[in-house]
Amino acid sequence: MVRLILDSSTGSYPVIIGSSLNRELRAVVTRLDPTGVAIVTDSNVRPWAVKVAKTIKRAGLKTAIHVVPVGERSKSMSQLHEVLAFLERQRIDRGGCVIAVGGGRVGDLAGFAAAVWQRGVRLVTVPTNLLAMVDSSIGGKTGINGTRSKNAIGAFWQPSAVVSDLACLETLPAADYRDAFAEVVKYAVAMDRGLFDLLQKERPRLLAADRAMLERVVFRCVAAKALIVAKDEREKGPRAILNYGHTAGHALEAATGFRISHGRAVAFGMRVAARIALSMDLCSKRLVESQDALLTAYGLPDKAPRVDPSRLLSAIPRDKKARRGKVAWVLPRRLGHADFGHAVPSALVRRIVTRALA
Ligand SMILES: NC(=O)c1ccc[n+]([C@@H]2O[C@H](COP(=O)([O-])OP(=O)(O)OC[C@H]3O[C@@H](n4cnc5c(N)ncnc54)[C@H](O)[C@@H]3O)[C@@H](O)[C@H]2O)c1
Ligand SMILES: [Zn+2]
Numbered sequence: 001m002v003r004l005i006l007d008s009s010t011g012s013y014p015v016i017i018g019s020s021l022n023r024e025l026r027a028v029v030t031r032l033d034p035t036g037v038a039i040v041t042d043s044n045v046r047p048w049a050v051k052v053a054k055t056i057k058r059a060g061l062k063t064a065i066h067v068v069p070v071g072e073r074s075k076s077m078s079q080l081h082e083v084l085a086f087l088e089r090q091r092i093d094r095g096g097c098v099i100a101v102g103g104g105r106v107g108d109l110a111g112f113a114a115a116v117w118q119r120g121v122r123l124v125t126v127p128t129n130l131l132a133m134v135d136s137s138i139g140g141k142t143g144i145n146g147t148r149s150k151n152a153i154g155a156f157w158q159p160s161a162v163v164s165d166l167a168c169l170e171t172l173p174a175a176d177y178r179d180a181f182a183e184v185v186k187y188a189v190a191m192d193r194g195l196f197d198l199l200q201k202e203r204p205r206l207l208a209a210d211r212a213m214l215e216r217v218v219f220r221c222v223a224a225k226a227l228i229v230a231k232d233e234r235e236k237g238p239r240a241i242l243n244y245g246h247t248a249g250h251a252l253e254a255a256t257g258f259r260i261s262h263g264r265a266v267a268f269g270m271r272v273a274a275r276i277a278l279s280m281d282l283c284s285k286r287l288v289e290s291q292d293a294l295l296t297a298y299g300l301p302d303k304a305p306r307v308d309p310s311r312l313l314s315a316i317p318r319d320k321k322a323r324r325g326k327v328a329w330v331l332p333r334r335l336g337h338a339d340f341g342h343a344v345p346s347a348l349v350r351r352i353v354t355r356a357l358a
Helices: 022-032 046-058 077-089 104-119 130-136 166-171 174-191 193-201 203-207 211-231 238-243 246-255 262-279 285-297 309-315 346-357
Strands: 002-008 011-018 037-042 063-068 097-102 122-127 141-144 153-156 161-165 329-334 337-342
Touching: 002 211, 011 022, 011 211, 022 046, 022 097, 022 122, 022 161, 037 046, 037 077, 037 104, 046 063, 046 097, 046 166, 063 077, 077 104, 077 141, 097 104, 104 122, 104 130, 104 141, 104 153, 122 130, 130 174, 130 211, 161 166, 166 211, 174 193, 174 211, 174 238, 174 262, 174 285, 174 329, 174 337, 193 203, 193 211, 193 285, 203 211, 211 238, 238 329, 238 337, 246 262, 246 309, 246 329, 262 285, 262 329, 262 346, 285 329, 309 346
Parallel strands: 011 161, 037 063, 037 097, 097 122, 122 161
Antiparallel strands: 002 011, 141 153, 329 337
16 A cells, blocks of 8 residues: 655645555545545446445444436536535535545546535545546546536645545456556656656556556556646646647547547557657657557557548647647657647648548
8 A cells, every 4th residue: 555645735635545445545534524424426336435435334424425427428517416416415514525436527526516515625536447546536626517618617626535446446347447558658758757667567467457566556647647736736837748648639539529538549649749749859769669669568559540630630729728729739858758838830730640540
């Protein structure tokens, strides 16, 4: 088990990573001494929420579970309303606590409900998939979708604790597990050379979901994200580095009508970004090749779905990171280091995207 303490403007909180963390979860919640506990989950991960509820009850606290539907639809105003009605029924007051048990969607929805209910109640996050453990559970972004745009309504709301129990990954579909490695490779290429080497060396153990090795990897990803978030909690600048691979990645998601997984899209986006960097003499050919090989080794192939390059290109400026129509690219410079704010000639983007989709 490893424990990190993350600092935020609203206080520090622990992130605990390990296996079968019932005792730790109980200790975390007991220390918060909540007046009430409400658990939010989705129908796929309900069994894990039931386990969490048992743990909470063993601590002598009353709790109940609210189950939201699976999928992006859950990040809606109507589902938010349902969650808030649940908190009201459970009489969660300012001293209460929300526990989010699930992936990024449950985390975003339940986190936002915690941020606005009674002008803010405490939040404990129990991420159940690898993507949420290495990314969405860290950094305090919460929210739901607008009628037309993703994550349009939200708040920065830091959790009181994050408990990443690797045992939850047992029930995760293999494809979801594998695709989450795109975000792990993102941290490695953009921020952590040691992680890159670890991913190369320990691939068999990691693909077999070896818990000890996963603990090290999740720890390094959380540490990498925490370092950036600490510098830029409200996303004014440096946090953009976390967007590595996401510029072309988001555009591919949009151009395919979200039929491609986020991880696969980000892997595509990283391949594109590295090639742009190479063409601009900002990185070496070796970096492009090493990144390609690592992505392929983790089952993230370079084969992109059939998409018209023009559709993808026209989706790029609509990315929310685009300012006044200009896209500020995050580009890798050497393994373990990327920087942001690069303006890339659109003809070059077109050439590289067209080739990547060929
Ligand atoms: N807040 C942030 O900083 C941040 C960062 C990245 C992404 N996000 C958001 O996260 C969302 C995507 O995250 P996600 O893919 O984790 O979404 P998700 O919560 O929908 O999880 C994906 C699927 O995996 C299932 N699942 C989760 N854990 C499981 C387990 N242990 N066993 C079996 N099934 C399991 C879920 O039920 C769901 O069907 C998006 O809405 C995105 O906007 C937020
Ligand atoms: Zn992502």
